[in-house]
Structures are given as structure tokens and as C-alpha cells.
Amino acid sequence: MALPVVFATLASGNQPLSLFDTEFAAVAALGSIPCAAAGQNVIALTPFANTPTITSYPDLAPSFVFAAAQTSNGAVTANVSLVGARNVYKWNGSTQCGSGDIVAGLVYKLTPLLALNGGLGGFVADAIGVNNNIAELPFIISGGGSAITTGVKGFMPIPFGATITGWSIIADQSGSISIDILRLNNAVPVTSIVGAGTKPTLTTAQFVGNTAPSGWTSTVLVAQDYLGFSVASVTTVTQVTITLFLAKT
Numbered sequence: 001m002a003l004p005v006v007f008a009t010l011a012s013g014n015q016p017l018s019l020f021d022t023e024f025a026a027v028a029a030l031g032s033i034p035c036a037a038a039g040q041n042v043i044a045l046t047p048f049a050n051t052p053t054i055t056s057y058p059d060l061a062p063s064f065v066f067a068a069a070q071t072s073n074g075a076v077t078a079n080v081s082l083v084g085a086r087n088v089y090k091w092n093g094s095t096q097c098g099s100g101d102i103v104a105g106l107v108y109k110l111t112p113l114l115a116l117n118g119g120l121g122g123f124v125a126d127a128i129g130v131n132n133n134i135a136e137l138p139f140i141i142s143g144g145g146s147a148i149t150t151g152v153k154g155f156m157p158i159p160f161g162a163t164i165t166g167w168s169i170i171a172d173q174s175g176s177i178s179i180d181i182l183r184l185n186n187a188v189p190v191t192s193i194v195g196a197g198t199k200p201t202l203t204t205a206q207f208v209g210n211t212a213p214s215g216w217t218s219t220v221l222v223a224q225d226y227l228g229f230s231v232a233s234v235t236t237v238t239q240v241t242i243t244l245f246l247a248k249t
Contacts, residue, residue: 032063032109035080040070043088043102045080045110054081057112057121064110064123072102078110078123086112087122097125133248135162139229141179143238148177152230155189162246164219166210169202169243175236177202181244182228183221189228193218199232200242210245221246 005019033052035045045064047054052062057080064080076097079085088097093116102108102125109126116122141153169177178201182189194200197215202208213219221227229242 032065035064035066037066037069041072041074041076042085043068043076043078044082045078047081054083056083057086057114057123059114060111063112065107066110067107068102068104070102071100071104072097073099076102076125080110086120087117088125089116089122091124091126093124101125135160135246135248136243137246138241138243139227140239140241141177141229141231145238147236147238148231148234148240150231150234152182152228154229156227156229158221158223158225158227160223161249162221163249164213164216164221164244165247166212166245167200167242168208168210168245169200169240170207171202171237171240172206173237174204174206175202175234176204177234177237177240178232179242180230180232182230183218183225185222185226186224187226189226202237202240220249 005022007019010019033054034048036048038044038046043066045066047064064078076088077085078088088102088110089095090097090101093113106127110123111126112121112123114121116124137156137158139154139156141148143149169179171177178199180192180194180199182191183193184190193216194213195215195217197213197217200211227244
């Protein structure tokens with residue numbers, strides 16, 4: 001892929017310096033411009049030093065990258081180098097970002113598109129690295145072809161800090177099972193983190209999807225925690241997989 005000016009093919013002799021401007025402008029359009037951000041809902045972006053001068057918002061290039069200074073609590077607009085405020089839209093290009101859509105400390109990329117907002121122009125926001133902190137930890141409980149019995153069925157180490165955001169259970173057949181989760185740091189887990197809360201439970205079914213913990217004593221894990229899985233009650237099923245959904249911290 002060639003840039004607009006191929007210097008090797010130019011005629012011999014002096015050439016206009018404007019060719020350098022054309023070439024540099026093309027290079028600038030290839031990437032994203034890092035910016036400092038200020039503001040909560042009206043986000044002012046200031047490109048870093050030694051980056052291209054912004055005087056307009058051409059379609060699709062360049063994009064602008066920034067770390068949010070505050071979490072939004074209303075409709076979001078962005079203004080780069082005081083060129084003019086434009087609405088900031090979610091990836092679908094039709095819903096303006098609003099309360100909680102921009103989160104302080106997270107990194108975002110805004111790409112301009114003139115067709116947005118009825119032709120007035122706007123930005124499509126992409127969050128960089130979102131969901132990179134999500135992990136799923138499955139644990140299989142098997143009766144070896146026979147009905148599962150109650151009691152502790154095994155352990156799992158946790159290598160990073162995280163918060164349990166949900167759980168799911170899938171079984172080999174329709175049935176019921178209730179599972180307690182034990183935890184202890186760098187030792188055999190003996191203490192329930194569910195406590196008097198609602199245990200992960202499958203009730204006369206084969207599957208229950210992502211369900212948030214309810215009433216648990218704790219959902220916070222730290223590195224070198226060990227989790228234990230203890231069957232509190234069970235009927236019919238001979239194998240189940242319980243999955244914990246984690247947000248790394």
C-alpha cells in the first residue's frame with residue numbers, strides 16, 4: 001500500500017514542499033491521536049504535543065484516544081481542540097452515550113462520522129480493553145456415572161484478585177443440585193462465602209444461566225485464594241459443571 005506521494009517516481013528537479021504536507025497528512029490519518037481529557041459529560045479533548053493539528057472532523061480519520069477523567073451522568077458530547085462539540089454515540093451509531101456509559105479511568109477511542117446526528121456529525125465511541133478483565137472458571141462435579149452425592153467435591157486455586165459477578169450450572173440431565181462455595185487463602189478452604197445467602201442452585205432443570213450472587217457473605221477474591229465446591233443437596237444428576245463469572249481487579 002503506497003502513500004499519496006511516491007518520491008522515487010517524481011520527476012527529477014525541484015518539487016513543491018506541499019508534497020511533504022500531503023504525505024504527512026496521510027501518515028497522520030493512519031492512526032489515532034492521543035488526547036488529554038477533561039470534563040464529565042462535555043468532554044474537552046486536547047491532543048498531545050507534537051501530534052497533528054486538528055481543524056475539522058473528517059470521516060473516519062483520525063480517531064482520538066483518551067482516558068476518561070470522570071464518569072458520565074448525562075448525555076455525552078466531545079470537543080477536540082475547540083473545533084466544536086459533537087454528540088458521542090455508542091457503537092451502533094444511533095444511541096447517544098449517557099449516564100454511566102463513559103467510566104472514569106477507562107480508555108476510549110472516538111471516530112468521527114459526518115452522517116451521525118442527522119448530518120450534523122458526531123463520534124462513535126469504542127472502549128479499548130473492555131471485558132479484558134472478565135474470566136470464567138468452570139468446575140466439574142461428577143458422580144462417575146452414578147448419582148452425585150453430597151459433600152466437598154474438590155478445590156480450585158485463584159491466581160488473581162477478582163469479584164464474583166455471577167454463576168451458572170449445567171447438568172447432564174434434568175435434576176436438582178445446590179452447591180456451597182468455600183474459600184481460604186493459601187490453605188484448604190473451609191469457610192463458606194455464601195453464608196446464609198442463596199447457594200448456586202439448579203432446580204428440576206438441566207441448565208440455569210448467569211445468575212448474580214444473592215446475600216453472599218463475600219464475593220471478593222484475592223490472589224492465592226482456594227475455592228472448594230461442596231454439594232449441599234442433589235437429586236438425579238450424575239455430572240454438573242458450575243461456572244463462576246469473575247471480574248478481575
